[in-house]
Amino acid sequence: MAAARHLCSLCGGPPLTSHAGYRVLTSIWCTGQHETGVYRNTKFRPYHSGFVGTASMARKLTNFYTYKCKGPIVEHRIRSSLFVTRQITSKTTTVYGEAKPNVEPISQTSVTNTDKNTPVNLSDTLPSNKTSALNTALVNNISKISPCPLEPEDGNKDVFTLDKSWTEQKLDFSKLPYYYMQLGKSRLTALVVLTAAGGYVMAPGDFYIGTLLFTTLGTFLTSSSANAINQFIEVPYDSQMARTRNRVLVQQLISPLHAATFAAVSGIAGTAILALGCNPLTAVLGLGNLALYTMVYTPMKRVSILNTWVGAVVGGVPPLMGWAACMGHLDPGAWLLAGFLYAWQFPHFNSLSWNLRGEYSRGGYRMMATTNPALCRRVALRYSFGIIALSTLAPVVNLTTWAFAVDSLPINLYMSWLAWRFYKNKDSESARRLFRFSLLHLPLLMLLLLISKKKLYEKNIDAKSKTV
Amino acid sequence: MKDGSDKSRNKEHKLRDGTTSKCHFHRSAPSQVQNNWIGPPDKLSNIRTVKYGIPENESKVKKEYRLMREETDKFNHLFWTEHNAAFIKAKEIFIESKLDGSGDKLVDEDGTKHVLTAEEMAEFYRDFLNCRHQELKDYNREWYKRNLQMLWPAIKANIHSWFAKK
Numbered sequence: 001m002a003a004a005r006h007l008c009s010l011c012g013g014p015p016l017t018s019h020a021g022y023r024v025l026t027s028i029w030c031t032g033q034h035e036t037g038v039y040r041n042t043k044f045r046p047y048h049s050g051f052v053g054t055a056s057m058a059r060k061l062t063n064f065y066t067y068k069c070k071g072p073i074v075e076h077r078i079r080s081s082l083f084v085t086r087q088i089t090s091k092t093t094t095v096y097g098e099a100k101p102n103v104e105p106i107s108q109t110s111v112t113n114t115d116k117n118t119p120v121n122l123s124d125t126l127p128s129n130k131t132s133a134l135n136t137a138l139v140n141n142i143s144k145i146s147p148c149p150l151e152p153e154d155g156n157k158d159v160f161t162l163d164k165s166w167t168e169q170k171l172d173f174s175k176l177p178y179y180y181m182q183l184g185k186s187r188l189t190a191l192v193v194l195t196a197a198g199g200y201v202m203a204p205g206d207f208y209i210g211t212l213l214f215t216t217l218g219t220f221l222t223s224s225s226a227n228a229i230n231q232f233i234e235v236p237y238d239s240q241m242a243r244t245r246n247r248v249l250v251q252q253l254i255s256p257l258h259a260a261t262f263a264a265v266s267g268i269a270g271t272a273i274l275a276l277g278c279n280p281l282t283a284v285l286g287l288g289n290l291a292l293y294t295m296v297y298t299p300m301k302r303v304s305i306l307n308t309w310v311g312a313v314v315g316g317v318p319p320l321m322g323w324a325a326c327m328g329h330l331d332p333g334a335w336l337l338a339g340f341l342y343a344w345q346f347p348h349f350n351s352l353s354w355n356l357r358g359e360y361s362r363g364g365y366r367m368m369a370t371t372n373p374a375l376c377r378r379v380a381l382r383y384s385f386g387i388i389a390l391s392t393l394a395p396v397v398n399l400t401t402w403a404f405a406v407d408s409l410p411i412n413l414y415m416s417w418l419a420w421r422f423y424k425n426k427d428s429e430s431a432r433r434l435f436r437f438s439l440l441h442l443p444l445l446m447l448l449l450l451i452s453k454k455k456l457y458e459k460n461i462d463a464k465s466k467t468v
Numbered sequence: 469m470k471d472g473s474d475k476s477r478n479k480e481h482k483l484r485d486g487t488t489s490k491c492h493f494h495r496s497a498p499s500q501v502q503n504n505w506i507g508p509p510d511k512l513s514n515i516r517t518v519k520y521g522i523p524e525n526e527s528k529v530k531k532e533y534r535l536m537r538e539e540t541d542k543f544n545h546l547f548w549t550e551h552n553a554a555f556i557k558a559k560e561i562f563i564e565s566k567l568d569g570s571g572d573k574l575v576d577e578d579g580t581k582h583v584l585t586a587e588e589m590a591e592f593y594r595d596f597l598n599c600r601h602q603e604l605k606d607y608n609r610e611w612y613k614r615n616l617q618m619l620w621p622a623i624k625a626n627i628h629s630w631f632a633k634k
Contacts, residue, residue: 166505166506166507166508166519167505167506168503168504168505168506169503169504169505169506169518170503232615233612233615235615236515236544236547236548236611239509239514239515239516240514240548240552245509245514250516251506251516252504252506252516252518255622256615256618256619256622257619257622257623257626260619299608299612302604302605302608303605357589357590357593358589358593360593361555361592361593361594361596361597362551362552362555362596364551364597364600364604364607364608366597370590370593370594370597371593371594371597371598372594373587373590426587
């Protein structure tokens with residue numbers, strides 16, 4: 001029978017068939033009643049099919065284990081749980097996660113208990129031998145804590161995770177492009193290239209497609225090089241964190257020398273392209289940024305929380321590069337663009353790091369989220385407001401028209417609101433929301449900057465006045 | 469003595485049981501292999517064990533590089549084993565002390581487990597980082613040094629094997 005398959009492997013009891021409200025997936029005792037979720041390994045799909053309303057809802061299970069299910073809530077005594085680990089054995093699969101401190105039931109219907117405030121005790125519903133088995137199972141799980149918590153995957157798809165057994169080291173040439181892309185952190189590099197191209201386009205100089213292409217290619221190569229060096233020097237640290245455990249160097253899919261060579265070649269090529277295809281200033285900025293990232297930011301991650309500020313500067317340089325490629329020098333508009341990127345890094349990174357605090361702590365990373373959580377949230381909020389302020393400055397430095405100050409308000413205000421919620425709630429859900437939106441916010445902001453670019457507007461005005 | 473081909477059949481590796489507290493690095497089968505074999509991440513240190521192949525006519529240069537890599541792997545493994553164990557232990561002590569303070573038992577009568585909020589755990593994460601600051605700093609410096617020092621022998625070994633093939 002299908003239901004038998006879905007018995008809770010911890011207490012052996014049957015699942016609840018319906019419940020509602022937000023629930024922290026992983027707190028198996030957060031119900032009091034033995035509604036427990038037993039989840040499979042990487043997909044976090046519950047065995048109890050009734051636990052989540054639909055399969056599609058199960059698929060939407062977020063990384064940080066909150067979801068909305070259908071049906072009436074039965075229990076509402078929630079204890080917050082610590083994110084411990086997932087220990088997968090054939091019998092017990094328990095997942096622990098951070099709970100929202102105040103979780104309220106959304107709807108309450110057809111509860112077996114008459115009084116909604118009476119907590120349903122686990123022991124009431126279980127036979128006594130099962131209770132002690134539960135106790136034992138819980139206590140045993142604490143002692144079996146593995147240092148590798150199984151967490152959501154990295155952004156890089158798990159295309160080439162090695163089997164959990166020994167594999168011969170053989171360079172797979174067909175996969176080499178994928179390896180290089182991962183080494184260079186292609187998604188991050190793409191964003192960097194976008195901002196550099198944005199810097200070029202926003203500059204009021206003449207537009208040459210060739211120079212833009214050189215800028216793009218040069219930035220792409222130098223960014224890839226910087227990321228490759230970063231991965232090269234962080235191998236043991238990356239192997240500690242679940243997010244980064246599947247990187248090519250951690251898995252030894254290519255040798256360290258190979259990665260270092262890739263970094264050297266792309267770094268030199270990128271800088272040369274910037275110097276010859278654009279101008280020396282761009283190349284100096286690119287090379288300087290590479291040095292800043294690899295030789296200042298990366299070591300600083302172990303030493304002081306100031307690394308985040310350095311990292312924000314690293315993020316702010318690409319628009320400067322693009323501007324310099326167009327104009328040959330830097331103007332206030334360039335610095336404002338850099339300012340946008342600099343300020344954006346804080347809500348982006350602080351929210352990302354919030355949910356990785358435990359791992360950062362164990363891995364020896366000194367991040368605000370770990371050492372000074374209040375500061376982390378404050379800074380994210382502060383710089384979200386800062387972006388609004390910078391947006392009003394954009395027309396003042398003749399970067400954009402006044403339309404930009406107005407039409408950037410919605411996205412800036414929304415991000416500030418998410419940052420405010422993050423500041424107030426201090427939980428993983430709001431951190432995740434802020435992070436996700438920041439990924440959307442940056443391209444949108446760039447688009448708005450582009451369409452409100454001042455010179456474009458002035459050119460149109462001139463054209464119109466001429467035809468009149 | 470098993471050779472490399474046996475390994476391909478022998479998929480079940482001892483590292484997966486995770487029940488031993490011994491140094492997993494030495495638990496790998498001591499057979500001579502031609503190529504490098506990459507193992508799963510160690511349960512305690514998370515470092516992947518690598519069994520370096522020893523070809524028949526291994527040159528001095530290549531041997532030097534191989535020994536250097538083995539040495540570095542061992543160094544990493546030992547550090548992280550100790551560090552992770554310290555982390556787990558410190559975490560348990562912290563949780564228990566907190567729960568003792570508040571009068572709760574670790575596991576309640578009704579089977580619900582008391583756990584700490586993220587805020588309280590943040591205190592632990594911060595303190596742990598600060599306690600281990602010096603060890604981590606020393607390890608980091610040592611790791612950077614070793615990592616960079618390995619580059620030149622790697623280049624020599626690779627050039628040597630490239631010429632040897634010709």
